[in-house]
Amino acid sequence: MKILKNLLKSPMFVIGIGLFLGTLFLAFLGPLFANMSLDRVASSYAPPGDGLLLGADNLGRNYVALLLHGLRNSLYVGFLAGIIATTVGTLIGIYGGFKGGIIDDILSVTTNLFIVIPQLIVLILISASLKDGRSLTLIAVIIGATGWTWSARAVRAQSAALKSRDHIALARINGDGTFAILVKHILPYLASYVFMVFIIQIASGILSESAISMLGLGPMDTQSLGIILNDAKANGALGDGIWWGIFPSTILITTIVFSLYLINTSMEGVFNPRLRRE
C-alpha cells in the first residue's frame, strides 16, 4: 500500500522495524538455536566464556536461556497490556470525545479516577487476594487496566476535534446512529492515530513490567527482563561489577522500546507530512 511504501522511505522506520523484528526473531526463533534449560550449569555468577555466551546468574543458570525466556515473557506482557490499554482507552476516548456533554464528563471522571488511584495499590491488593498470586497475565491485565488513561485522553482530543467536521454532520443528517458514525466515519480517520497509540502502549507496558519487577512485585515462578534485572540488583551484582547480569537485559529492554519509539515517530512523519524531513 502507499502508506507502507512511504514508511519504507523513512530510514527511521526501517531501523525501527528492523530492530523490532530482530527482537521478535530472537524471542521466537532463538530457542531453536540456544539451550533453553534453566538448570544449574556453572558456579554462581560465572563470567562469560567457556560455553556460556553471557555467563551465569547467581544460581548458576545460563543467562542466554534466562534472557530468551524473559524476552518472550516481557513481550507477551507488553503486547497484552498494550492491547488492553489501547482498546479500553480508545473506546472510552472516542465515545466521550464524540458525544460530549454529560457522557463525556462522566467518562472524564472515570479516567481521572484511574489516574489518581496508584497502580501499586491495585497491584498488591489484587495479587494478594488471588490464590495463584502474580502471574504474567495478571500483571499484564493490571498494567493495561491502569495504563489506558493516557490513550483515552489522547483519543478523546482527536475525536472531539473530528466531530465538528462536515462529513460527520452529513452522516447525522443521513440518519446514522452514534455507533454507526463512530465505526464508519470516525474510527477510520483515527486508525493511524490509534495504531501509534498502540505502539506507545506496548513500549510503556514493557517499561512498566520491568519497573514493577524492580520493586519485587513482578510475576512469580517465571522469568522476565525486569525480573532478571531485579535479581541482579538484589544479589549484589551491581556492586561487584558483574556486568553480564545487568547490561544484556538493559540493552534488550532499551532496544525494544527504542525500536517502538522509532516506528512511532516515523509513522507520525508519514501520517503527518509536515513532520517529514523536507
Place this chain on the structure above:
Amino acid sequence: MRASQISLGMSLVVATALLSSCKPPEGANGGNEGGAFPRSQTLYVAGSQWGDPSSFNPLAETWQPAWPVNDRFNLMYETLLNYNTLTGKIEPALGTLVSKDNDSLVVDLNSAAKWSDGKPVTADDVKFVFDLGRKYPDAASAFAVQFISEIKVAKVNGADRLTFLVNKKDRNNPLVVLDLLQAIRIVPSHVFQALLASHGDTLANVKKLKIDSVPVVSGPYNLKAYSNEKIILERRDDYWGNAALHNGQAPAPKFIIHPIYKSNDAFAIGLQKGDLDASQTFIPRIGTKAKDGVGTWLDAAPFYVPGAIPMLVLNVTKKPLDDKNFRRAMAAAINYGDVSELAVSGYSGKLNPGLIMPTVLEGKYFDSAASAAHAVALGKESAKKILADAGYKAVFKPDGSLDYTTDKAGKKLPTLSIMAPAGWSDWENMIKIAVKAMREAGIDVREGFVDPSKYWPAKPNGDFDILMDKPASNVTPSLPWSRFEAIMSSRNWVECGKSMNENQGRYNNPKAKEYNKKVDSLLKAIPLVTDSVSLKKAYVELNNIFLDDQPAIPLVYLPEQFYQFSNKTWTNWPTAKNSYGPPQLPWVSAGINTLWQLKSAAK
C-alpha cells in the same frame, strides 16, 4: 536568535555541571576531619534499622522501638547479664550471675551501676520491669510472669542480691529464665513510675510515648539525634561501666551512627567503600570483598559461625504432608550443597541431620551414629525410592519437567506452595533451589513468595502448605532446646485458623491417636536436667524423633547475625584468629565489649 537560544541552553547545562563538580575531597562523608562527627571517632553501622524510627521507648511492643532500643542491643539500656556466644559463658552486665539451679537463679546487681541522671540502678528498677506483666497484661514482657514466680531481694555485701524464683506452677523452665535475664533491659523505674502516674496509670498510654529526648539510660551511649535517614548515638563519658567493668577505659568510638538504607546492595557498597564499619545484612560473595578491607570471623568459607537454621516448616494437617514418608522424601531430594553454595554464597557448613548444630555451644549434644541411623538417606534417587515405596507416582511431561504426582489411591496431589516473604533474596534463592530439586524427584511444590501482609498473619494461623522460617533466631542460653520447642511442642496446639506461637506446622496433635507423648515429656524435662550425660541422652532421643518424623526441613546454617566489618577506619575486630570476643556485632549482647577494644586505623 539561534545564538541566544543555544547559549541559554548551554549555560544552564554548564551551571548545573559546575554546581555538581564542587565536590569535597576524598571520602563521601565529607572529609576525614571536620564536620560534627569526625570520621576517625565515629563508628558507622547498619542493618538493624529498616523503617523510619518512631519510638525509643523501652516499654513499647518489641517491634516498635528503633535501634538500639529494640532487641538485645545494650548500647542505651542494659540487661542484667550477657551471653558470650563464643565461650558459652554468662558474662556480667548490670549484674553478675551468682548461681543457677532448677529452683532459682541468683544475680547480684553491680553496686556501681548508675543511671545517666545520677541515681543508682537498684533492685526496684529490676523488679519494676519484670513485674510489669503482673499488673499490665499488655506489657511486652508480660510472658515473663509464666516463668518467674517471684523476685526476692536481699542485701549481700552492700550489693542488691536478686533471687529469681522459677515458676514451678506454670512453665517451670530455668533455661528460659536465663534467657530472660540476658534479654530484658532494665529501665529507670523512677522515670516510668512517674510517667505511669501522669498518664492515668495506663501502660498503653505510656507505651505510646517516644522517649527520644535525652532519655535516662544506664548504658555507654545515649541518643543524640535521629531522622528518617539515620540514628546518631553519642558516648557517655560518665558511664558507670567504664570504671567498674573496663578498668577505667572508655569505648573507642565517640559516636555511633546508623544510616538507614532502603535497598540491599547499599550495604555492600557502603562496606566496600569504607562508608560503613559494620553491617548486619546478607551480603553475597563476601570473600571477594576482602581486598576492600571487608572482614568476617573466618577468612574462608563458611566465613560465619552458625547461629540459626532457616527451615521449611511443613503443615502436617494438609495432604500429602501428613505422610511422614512424603516429608522424608522432600528432605532427601534437596541438594543442600547447592543451596549453601548458590543461595547463600557458601556461608553454611555441612548440615548435621536434625536440629542440633555442630558448634562449640551445641555440638556436645549431638550423636552422629544415632542420627545417621534415623536420618533419611540424601539424594534424588533415595527420594524417588522413598516416594515409590510409599505408593506415590510422579508423572513427567515430555520435556522432563514434573506434571503432577498421584498418591497410593491414584488421586492427584495438590501443588504445594512454599510461602516466604518476597524480597528476602537469600530465602528466595534457597527456596528456588529446593523447589527445583524436589520437582526433579517428583515432588510437586512451587515457590509462593508473598507480601509481608500475607506472610505474617498466615504464620501463626497455619494458613500455609509449607512455610519458610528461622525459629529461635537469636543465640541464647536455652538453645538447642528452644529450637526443638519452636518446631515440635504441642503445648498450645490448636487447629489451623487459630493462632499458635510455636510449632506452626501443627506437628503432633495431642488429640490424635498417633500422638507421641514422648516429645512433649522430653521438652518439659530437658530444661530441668542437670546431669550432662542424661542431658545428651535426652537431646539425642528428641533429635532422633525429629529425624524420624521430619516435621521441618533445615536448609542451611546461617549466623545469628551476619558478622562483617570494614578495616578501613577501625581495626582489631575479633576474628577466629584474634578471638578475644564473640563473633557478634559490637552492639549485640556480649559483642558490646568489642567497642572498648577497637583501634583507630589512622595512626
Place this chain on the structure above:
Amino acid sequence: MLKQYPTLRFILQRAGWYLLTFLVAVVINFALPRLGSDPVDIIMGQNSGGDPAMQEIKRVSFLKEFGLAKLDDKGEVVYDSVTNAQGVKERMPVKKGIVEQFTTYVGKTLQGDLGSSFQKYPKKVTEVMGDAVPWTVALQLPTIVFGWIIGNLLGALAAYKRGTFDRVFFPMALLFSAVPFFVFGMLLVYFFAVQWGMFPAMGGFAADIVPGFNLEFFGSAAYHYVLPFFSIFLISAGGQAIGMRSMGIYELGTDYIKYAKWLGVKETRILLYVFRNAMLPQLTGLALSLGAMVGGALITEMIFSYPGLGMAMLTAIQFNDYPVIQGVTLIITTCVLIANFTVDILIAFLDPRVKAGLQMGGN
C-alpha cells in the same frame, strides 16, 4: 444568570466534576486496603511469642487502639459469641462496620487528624508524610522543571534547525527516553560511585551531617543529589525534547506561519508565535507531571535510599497500614486533581480556540 458568564459556568462545572472524582477516589482508596489482610493479624504474626491468652489480650488492645473494634458507650470493646470454623462457640471482639469506620475517618480528616500509622504506632500519619514529602519533592521538582526547560529548549532547537543537528540529536533523545530510568540510576551508581568513586552512592546528604540551614548541609545535599538528579533528568529531558520537537515542526509547517513568512514578518516574531502555540501542550504535560510528582519516583528513591513518599507508600501497602495508605492516597489524589483542574482552566484561558468555543456556548 450563569449563562451570561460562560467562563465562570465552565469553571464551576469543571470544579463540580473534579469534586465528584475526588469523593469517589477517597471512597475507593478507603475501601481497597480493607480487602487485604487484617493489619492487626499482620502485627500479631510479626510478634508471636508468649501465652495465647496474653496474645489475645494484646490483639484486642490493638483493635481498640486502631479504631477497628466496635466500642460501647463506656468505650469498652464489644464482644459477641461467634461460632468458628470448627463449630465451637467463642467470644470474639466485634469489628467496627466499614460504614462506621468511614464516617469516623471523614470526620477526623476534616478536623485535620489523619490518624496514626499502625506499623509505626503511634507515629502520626501527618508526621510520616511530613517527613517523606520534602524528600520526594526535592528529588523530583528540580528534575521535572529543569528537564522540562532544557528538554523544550533543545527540542525547539531541533525543530527549528533541522538538518544535521536534528539528525543526531533526535535519535539520541529518543534513545535516552527508551532507557528505563531506574536502570539508568543503577548504571550511574555503578560507574560514578562504585567504580570511579566520584559521587556518593546513596543517601540524601553525608551521614555525619545534621540537617540545618547552613552551607555545609546544602553543599553536602547538593553533592549527594547529582546522581539521582541526572538519573531522572536526562530521561525526562529527552522525552520533553521529542515532544517539543514534534510540536515545533508541526507549527512551523502550518499555513499561517508560511503566510507570515511570505508577508515578510520578522523571523523573531514568527518564532515567538510558533513556540507560544507549541508550548501549550507542553505546559499541560508539565502541570500533569508536577501533579503526579507526589506519587514519588519510587525506584529511584529505593536505589538512592531517599526516604521519600514512594517508599512510605510501598511499605504501607505491603503491611496494609490503613491510615498511611489513606493519607498518602489522599495527598496524591488532591495534587493530581488540582493539577488537572488547573490545566483545564489554563487551556480554557490560554487557548483562544477553546475560549472562543466557550463564548459560543459549546463545550
